[in-house]
Amino acid sequence: MTDEFTTEIYYDEDADVSHIDDKTVAVLGYGSQGHAHALNLHDSGVDVVVGLRESSASRAAAEDEGLEVATPVEAAARADIVKMLVPDTVQPAVFEEIRDELDAGDTLQFAHGFNIHYGQIEPPEDVDVTMVAPKSPGHLVRRNYEKGEGTPGLLAICQDATGDAKEEGLAYAKAIGCTRAGTIQTTFREETETDLFGEQAVLCGGVTDLVKAGFETLVDAGYSPEMAYFECLNELKLIVDLMYEGGHMEMWNSVSDTAEYGGLTRGEDVINREGMEQILEEVQEGTFAREWIAENQAHRPSYKQLREAEENHQIEEVGARLRELFDWQAEEDAEEAEQEEVRADD
Ligand code: NAD
Ligand code: MG
Numbered sequence: 001m002t003d004e005f006t007t008e009i010y011y012d013e014d015a016d017v018s019h020i021d022d023k024t025v026a027v028l029g030y031g032s033q034g035h036a037h038a039l040n041l042h043d044s045g046v047d048v049v050v051g052l053r054e055s056s057a058s059r060a061a062a063e064d065e066g067l068e069v070a071t072p073v074e075a076a077a078r079a080d081i082v083k084m085l086v087p088d089t090v091q092p093a094v095f096e097e098i099r100d101e102l103d104a105g106d107t108l109q110f111a112h113g114f115n116i117h118y119g120q121i122e123p124p125e126d127v128d129v130t131m132v133a134p135k136s137p138g139h140l141v142r143r144n145y146e147k148g149e150g151t152p153g154l155l156a157i158c159q160d161a162t163g164d165a166k167e168e169g170l171a172y173a174k175a176i177g178c179t180r181a182g183t184i185q186t187t188f189r190e191e192t193e194t195d196l197f198g199e200q201a202v203l204c205g206g207v208t209d210l211v212k213a214g215f216e217t218l219v220d221a222g223y224s225p226e227m228a229y230f231e232c233l234n235e236l237k238l239i240v241d242l243m244y245e246g247g248h249m250e251m252w253n254s255v256s257d258t259a260e261y262g263g264l265t266r267g268e269d270v271i272n273r274e275g276m277e278q279i280l281e282e283v284q285e286g287t288f289a290r291e292w293i294a295e296n297q298a299h300r301p302s303y304k305q306l307r308e309a310e311e312n313h314q315i316e317e318v319g320a321r322l323r324e325l326f327d328w329q330a331e332e333d334a335e336e337a338e339q340e341e342v343r344a345d346d
Contacts, residue, residue, distance in 0.1 A: 049074075049078055104126035107128040
């Protein structure tokens with residue numbers, strides 16, 4: 001297994017779709033990533049068969065787009081490259097179903113490293129095991145490709161039985177639009193651990209808890225929930241948009257000096273570095289993975305409870321009410337703009 005951290009980045013000129021245009025790709029799953037990969041590969045001239053259960057509601061959607069659909073086993077049997085795009089928690093079971101269809105020299109490909117890195121899937125030694133993972137939700141992977149633009153992606157090689165794993169992975173990345181925007185070479189370990197850490201500490205866990213803590217602090221001190229919602233949740237998007245566009249400096253330059261001084265002197269006070277290190281340690285040691293696997297085996301008792309508490313949090317009720325007002329406001333703005341356009345045409 002390759003296990004060093006690297007930062008090689010590949011673009012269109014480094015990749016050649018002809019490495020896979022005589023091959024068949026079985027795309028297992030037709031959700032967020034599955035539909036985007038299948039359609040982009042198809043439009044890039046690659047033979048695609050979508051693998052879905054007989055009972056799957058997605059079958060009609062894939063067929064309507066002109067794609068061939070078969071069961072996961074039939075699709076894998078025909079394919080040279082099997083792309084696992086069913087939910088991560090379902091992948092070990094689907095792998096057991098299709099394992100016998102993996103011939104020597106075939107490729108088993110992933111878009112996330114969890115099941116390989118934590119040993120939930122153990123592929124045969126004579127197949128290539130790779131990862132081509134867009135760093136974005138599937139609908140953007142599809143939309144960007146259709147516009148002639150790309151989506152940044154990751155490439156990792158875990159097992160190279162044929163000696164061609166990298167050329168094939170790059171060809172796949174190009175065929176779905178990922179080398180247009182740049183595809184970073186990484187490892188299953190790095191992708192899995194940074195992905196889990198990021199979503200827990202910063203993106204999904206960190207940011208929702210930050211927002212809730214800010215909201216609750218204001219409401220508990222007697223301020224109105226509506227004010228707290230605007231301040232702690234709604235305005236977050238404006239700030240993140242600035243950071244996304246031009247980094248922290250663009251954001252600091254766009255807010256008032258008072259906001260900048262207050263933020264620079266006080267932000268660190270709400271960050272718990274030890275907690276972050278603890279999260280990373282649990283990811284690295286596999287403690288989190290074992291907990292999540294056991295939680296799934298027990299049919300998700302804690303997950304359901306936590307989700308229910310989240311649904312019933314006051315910020316959800318206040319937010320739903322206020323967002324309805326925005327919709328009405330947005331409609332009114334659009335109408336006004338239209339009338340102004342008509343006036344301008346006169
Ligand atoms: P998803 O939940 O959107 O779609 C899963 C698909 O699998 C659905 O079409 C569902 O019908 C199908 N499916 C479910 N159980 C099945 C079974 N037993 N047999 C066959 N098909 C079954 O999943 P997703 O978000 O596209 O994730 C797919 C992979 O891509 C995961 O490994 C995920 O980590 C990775 N990934 C996702 C994103 C993202 O933004 N969504 C980004 C990068 C990587
Ligand atoms: Mg095969």
